[in-house]
Amino acid sequence: MLAEFLQFLFSGITVGSTYALAALGFTLIYNSSHVINFAQGEFIMLGGMLAVYFTQTGLGLPLSILLAIALPAVVGLVLEKVAIEPVKGAEPVTLIIITIGASLVLRGLIQIWLGKGTFSLPAFSGEQPIEVLGATLMPQSLWVMGVTAVVVCALWYFFARTLYGKAMLATSYNRVAAEMVGINTDGVLFLSFAMSAALGALGGILLTPITLTSYDAGIMLGLKGFVGAVLGGLGNGLGAVVGGLLVGVLEAMGAGYISSSYKDAIPFVLILLILFFRPNGLFGGKTTDRV
């Protein structure tokens, strides 16, 4: 009974960590530009697929991981430079469609380059399961949770203690005011795309030894990360982390206790419920608009 519950909880937190990283990515970009980046899921896929590719070419795991984070970050920068910056101030729909177009391009290119197969990475530190109160925990799950925790702490430090982080926060509160005190808001936008791409890619790399990856793995992962971000109140960093984890856990519980064939539907039922009953997310405050 408890063992079963713990088992679902472990797998939920593991996959939820990836959703949390993706949700953070959505949040970063949303805060700096109000763009909902539908290409976020492709960064998750890119991370996993590139890590597989680099390890297969014979590079060691650490170097492969580094490259598989850096390259998507560069892709994020390019995307911002060529497709988002030129249409700054356009309608949200226009921006959404640009990011959807970008996600198709990325997915298509990877499919042509690496094929339609499913790929896996070796677990970072062995496959010897750890027994916890009757449930088993894979070492890779510890990696996923641990790295996510470290990244979240690092981000907190970045936003609370460093000048760049504070500049990004200021831009998200009030762009014009931020510009007036001399913050380079275009630079903030640029940086947020690189950071969110790197976050997504990292999540994808960590999860690949557990769930495998393929050229189209990003769609669902990205959408669920998005649900996590909305759940936590779009634009709220801490909310995104909690929201992402919650999506993962509820999904795992639903798959275990209710129906595994409806596993993928659970996050989307969740998004409808949250929009009906708490549209500002679990942690969002009441907002008012100035006319």
Added chain:
Amino acid sequence: MSKHAFRGLYVIAAVLLVLPFVLPNSFYVDLVIRMAINAIIVLGLNLLFGFAGQISLGHAGFLGIGAYASAALPTFLGWHPLLAMAAGAAAAGALAALVARPIFRLKGQYLAMATLGLGIIINIVVRNEAAWTGGPDGMPVPAMAFGSFEISGDKHWYWIVAFLLCVSIWASINLIDSPFGRALRALHGSEVASKVVGVQVVRYKVVIFVLSAVFASIMGSITALYVGFVTPTIADFFHSIELVTMVVIGGMGSIYGSVLGAVLLTALPQALATFEGWETVVFGAILMLCMIFLPRGLVPTLAARLGKGA
């Protein structure tokens, strides 16, 4: 909107009248039928996007409801296809109303998120409830028949769809020019201002969303009846995105833009077939380029250029 708003309709009607006699083979007839079906769906969707300023990322879900109503109800319950089509439309409309009421009280792009969720849920249900839907493999659709007369083949469907397209364009033009349409356009301009002058903002948005869902469901039924087979891809996320793209490329809020967008994007996969494997990349690139260089869409941008030149 003035008298010449109807000029385009006359041209389209004339083209539709002549086409069957000049098209070389049934491949092209099929292509035109699919263009017209998409054009009708996109017209409904464009009323929502262009005039209520809200986007739906799950409209394929409503198509799916109509298509599967037309497949399952006659097969398992023996309903007449026309009744099944009406039931699908009613279900889609009711679902849209249920979702829209709470969503439209909120400001911002929440409808996009809600419809995204709704569309994906519908697709998952269709894939999983194999006893009723045939699961991922899909199921055949019984033909529409009245007595001994059966509607089948591209000859019959061509004229039905062509007629429906003309009626839809005519109705859309009239709708936009009606008090209802003016209220909608006011909404897109400024919600607060329209509230002040007494437009019931929430109600109008709900009505237009429900209308577009019903449009989509009926066209889903017609697609299913015409093809004679239905699979879950009709309700998947990518199909929703294709429909959104047709609206945006043609031009939000432009009636003839909807038709042009549907025609171009239905033809595109045929044109891209020569790219072998690069279809997704080229499709995505076209989306991005259109939005970067023609953010208002083809028809409004061209109209503005021509207007300036004159």
